[in-house]
Amino acid sequence: MNHLSPVATPEILAEHIENTAVFASGTTHYPSQSVDPRSELSDHHQELRRCFEEVFEKCRQRDTICCCQLKTHTGFESTKMNPNHHNRHILERLLRNDDLARNPYLKWSKQDLATAPTARRIPFPNEDNDVSAAYRHALEVADTERQFPFMELPKDIRMIVYGYALTYEMVQTSRPSLLSVCRQIREEGSPTFFRVDDFRIHWETSGRKDSFQPKIRRDTLQWLGIIGPSQVENLHHLLLQNKAPAQPYRVDLSCGDTSKWSVAVRGPDHSLPSCPRKEFRTRGAMLADMRENGAEWLLPVLFPLQITKFIKSMEEAIQRTQKGMDLFADHCGHGKSVKPSIKGIEMVVRAFAAMMDSDGFD
Structure with a gap:
């Protein structure tokens, strides 16, 4: 399969138009063997194609979703996934699972979300049409404003925390933000970061x-x-x-x-x-x-x-x-x-x- 560069010029795209079906964004394509060009699609199928491409682009922009799950190639914005209902649902599940990994409150029941603010003495949010979303937002805001006497913990406990907090899935090229909080954390956590x-x-x-x-x-x-x-x-x-x-x-x-x-x-x-x-x-x-x-x-x-x-x-x-x-x-x-x-x-x-x-x- 021929791949187009993400920075392909209109002239290059024109040369390959017979062999590829280009995304609406002009930066991603599928092989024409399995996908009809957009110009040959009905209005209904063009809308289905557009919805698939929007979800695909959201997945592609997540640095926590591997390109193998999108059936793409590193360095090329192409996919072997056909733009149909089934594959769109697969991509939506990928986004949902990634959201769950990023935000644990998405897994909480409505009852847990309603009782948590009381237990943590958080002011109840103004309820709107989506009560669960309002509670989640209130808990997220409280988390960002929450202060914890981390430096008062024993050093051996802090070192255990560093081991969890400074272990990353991505290959590292720079120090994480945690090590910029203060000089003591940088001196204590840097050896763990570079070791693990x-x-x-x-x-x-x-x-x-x-x-x-x-x-x-x-x-x-x-x-x-x-x-x-x-x-x-x-x-x-x-x-x-x-x-x-x-x-x-x-x-x-x-x-x-x-x-x-x-x-x-x-x-x-x-x-x-x-x-x-x-x-x-x-x-x-x-x-x-x-x-x-x-x-x-x-x-x-x-x-x-x-x-x-x-x-x-x-x-x-x-x-x-x-x-x-x-x-x-x-x-x-x-x-x-x-x-x-x-x-x-x-x-x-x-x-x-x-x-x-x-x-x-x-």
């Missing part, structure tokens, strides 16, 4: 093709410099990525066994790194499956001799990577006591590059 969350490390190669040198990309180096050596030491979970289309590898720096490095198996694109539908497999598990069942499940086009060579290549790749991680452990420690540095992360990048370089056929 995933952080993407981009790398690139320099030099000639026959003697390339892997290195951390400049923007990533700048970010590491901004957070400082004291927080770099707290980084435990990295997502190593060379080029954007490729799936990043998950690396736990506290685990020295490189066969435990994991990558998302082949499947749909995911905009949420921790999407529950995203299946990760470790290199060791993939290699064990290949030894037992062959590589047909992964690369069905390979011949038996190629399968043997591919398995051997994977074994050598893991061995090379392990040597690099052993150097990292000697420099930065291992286990829970590991304290990474920029130099140590560069060692991990070189180890990862060695795996990718030897992963395949000569």
